[in-house]
Amino acid sequence: xESDNLAYMELAIHQAKLASESLxxxxxxxxxxxxxxxxxxxxxxxxxxxxxxxxxxxxxxxxLEMWQRDGLSxxxxxxxxxxxxxxxxxxxxxxxxxxxxxxGIKEVYYGCANEKFGGCGSILSLHSSYSEPFISDKVxxxxxxxxxxxxxxxxxxxxxxxxxxxxxxxxxxxxxxxQKKVE
Amino acid sequence: xESDNLAYMELAIHQAKLASESLxxxxxxxxxxxxxxxxxxxxxxxxxxxxxxxxxxxxxxxxLEMWQRDGLSxxxxxxxxxxxxxxxxxxxxxxxxxxxxxxGIKEVYYGCANEKFGGCGSILSLHSSYSEPFISDKVxxxxxxxxxxxxxxxxxxxxxxxxxxxxxxxxxxxxxxxQKKVE
Numbered sequence: 001x002e003s004d005n006l007a008y009m010e011l012a013i014h015q016a017k018l019a020s021e022s023l024x025x026x027x028x029x030x031x032x033x034x035x036x037x038x039x040x041x042x043x044x045x046x047x048x049x050x051x052x053x054x055x056x057x058x059x060x061x062x063x064l065e066m067w068q069r070d071g072l073s074x075x076x077x078x079x080x081x082x083x084x085x086x087x088x089x090x091x092x093x094x095x096x097x098x099x100x101x102x103x104g105i106k107e108v109y110y111g112c113a114n115e116k117f118g119g120c121g122s123i124l125s126l127h128s129s130y131s132e133p134f135i136s137d138k139v140x141x142x143x144x145x146x147x148x149x150x151x152x153x154x155x156x157x158x159x160x161x162x163x164x165x166x167x168x169x170x171x172x173x174x175x176x177x178x179q180k181k182v183e
Numbered sequence: 184x185e186s187d188n189l190a191y192m193e194l195a196i197h198q199a200k201l202a203s204e205s206l207x208x209x210x211x212x213x214x215x216x217x218x219x220x221x222x223x224x225x226x227x228x229x230x231x232x233x234x235x236x237x238x239x240x241x242x243x244x245x246x247l248e249m250w251q252r253d254g255l256s257x258x259x260x261x262x263x264x265x266x267x268x269x270x271x272x273x274x275x276x277x278x279x280x281x282x283x284x285x286x287g288i289k290e291v292y293y294g295c296a297n298e299k300f301g302g303c304g305s306i307l308s309l310h311s312s313y314s315e316p317f318i319s320d321k322v323x324x325x326x327x328x329x330x331x332x333x334x335x336x337x338x339x340x341x342x343x344x345x346x347x348x349x350x351x352x353x354x355x356x357x358x359x360x361x362q363k364k365v366e
Contacts, residue, residue, distance in 0.1 A: 045257075046257060048247070048251065049247065049250065049251055049255060049256070049257045049260045050243075050244075050247045050251075050260075050286075051261075051285040051286050051287075052240075052243065052282045052285055052286065057235075060233075060235065061233075064231070064232065064233045067232065068231065068232055068233075072232060073232070074228075074229060074232045077232045077233075078234075093281065094277065094278075094281045094309070095277075095278050095281035095282050095285065098276065098277040098278035098281065098300075099235045099278050102234040102235055102278065103233075103234050103235065104234075117281075124307075126277070
């Protein structure tokens with residue numbers, strides 16, 4: 001199982017590399033269901049001129065379009081999502097974590113933490129209905145299991161080379177370079 | 184100016200009515216730039232089988248697709264967004280508020296508060312870099328001016344009729360029915 005996790009995260013890292021080659025901030029992800037790869041995503045904020053097109057939103061939309069083409073009902077989509085595991089190279093931001101919660105994803109593995117925008121432990125804990133009292137009293141969002149720190153050094157290396165390559169005067173990365181474990 | 188605000192919110196209410204007629208939870212919005220209507224959006228979560236297709240995300244994507252077809256650069260898109268005002272019948276949820284912050288919108292007016300998921304005052308204050316110390320220390324997201332309570336009774340009426348019409352045993356609305364003012 002541990003080796004499966006590494007293999008899936010390798011695929012996410014590959015997506016992050018493709019993002020980097022397209023001059024996008026290097027974040028990549030994959031979605032796995034029943035041991036099968038069913039969606040890919042990489043950050044496309046520059047290409048789309050849309051600051052919300054994070055890797056997770058790309059993968060989610062790819063998957064939902066596929067399920068819609070297949071004619072799945074809303075209930076079937078919800079059931080499918082509850083069996084999905086997301087592997088993403090950097091902790092989902094607040095927007096993406098809220099989206100994953102609305103969709104009812106089963107589990108998330110991420111690489112490095114996102115200390116500025118992270119929604120799975122760093123700034124907010126949207127994955128957990130329990131760990132943030134100010135949220136849990138009011139928000140009946142679905143929690144999901146979340147584990148950080150899987151291949152985080154590879155994710156961090158990609159960020160480092162991206163920002164060093166591009167422009168030494170560039171602002172610091174939005175998704176800073178921290179290793180962290182969240183359960 | 185006050186009458187302009189009411190006129191724009193009327194258009195958002197109309198979008199919410201269209202959503203209701205399509206058996207969607209009735210939330211609608213419009214985006215105004217330089218006094219002109221430039222985007223419409225209504226909740227389409229059922230039609231798209233996608234729990235993230237809130238009215239705001241629909242309007243944002245419509246707008247960004249238009250600007251992409253027009254060949255606008257990322258900087259031009261960012262500049263345009265900083266001149267946009269969103270009118271939405273219900274307080275943006277955490278996901279939508281984070282998205283609006285990433286995009287750098289200028290201002291938001293909403294109708295009724297969203298006490299379960301609201302990201303502009305009810306649960307989190309993602310519109311403000313100042314009001315939530317646990318956020319402001321770490322998250323350099325762009326704030327935006329935000330005013331709630333504009334035509335909230337109309338927005339609430341739409342929710343009420345929608346939930347009463349559909350199913351007396353249905354769960355309570357996700358966007359509960361509260362009037363509130365946020366500055």
